[in-house]
Amino acid sequence: MIMVTSKAGQRLAKAKSRHDKLFEEYVNADSSHVHAALRTLQSAKREMDRAALALADELIEGNHHLAEGD
Structure with missing residues (x-):
């Protein structure tokens, strides 16, 4: 199992969390704000x-792309 604890992993987690929040805002936006959302x-x-x-x-720098299995 590969554990991701790097700054790159944290950046991705923060970006995904922000995306999820903004997606909910977009879905719930009224018609006057939908384009901005x-x-x-x-x-x-x-x-x-x-x-x-x-x-x-x-991960590529760490040669994880060469690992066998899952």
Whole structure:
């Protein structure tokens, strides 16, 4: 089992948490705020994607992509 405790892992967890919160706000936004909520949600999604790529880079640096099994 691989345990992620790095700054990259923390960044991804924070980004996902923010995305989840903003998604709920988007879903519950009234029609006058839906476009602003969507833009904010899209920004959070981009940060989550960047955080995931940073974590993947860190795992690759540790040769985890060469490990056998799950």
